């Protein structure tokens with residue numbers, strides 16, 4: 001499951017694998033997934049190496 005923020009609903013929601021609509025490999029280890037909230041809004045989520053590196057960078061700065 002993913003905990004995502006839907007800008008259309010203006011709320012955080014949990015979505016499962018069944019709400020996953022597409023997966024795109026942007027670069028090695030960098031993945032963009034699109035999930036759908038309960039109201040049908042599409043929410044892009046960036047995951048993989050880019051988010052880990054970004055998190056590491058934020059923690060060390």
Ligand SMILES: [Zn+2]
Nearest residue numbers: 006009037041
């Ligand atoms: Zn929504």
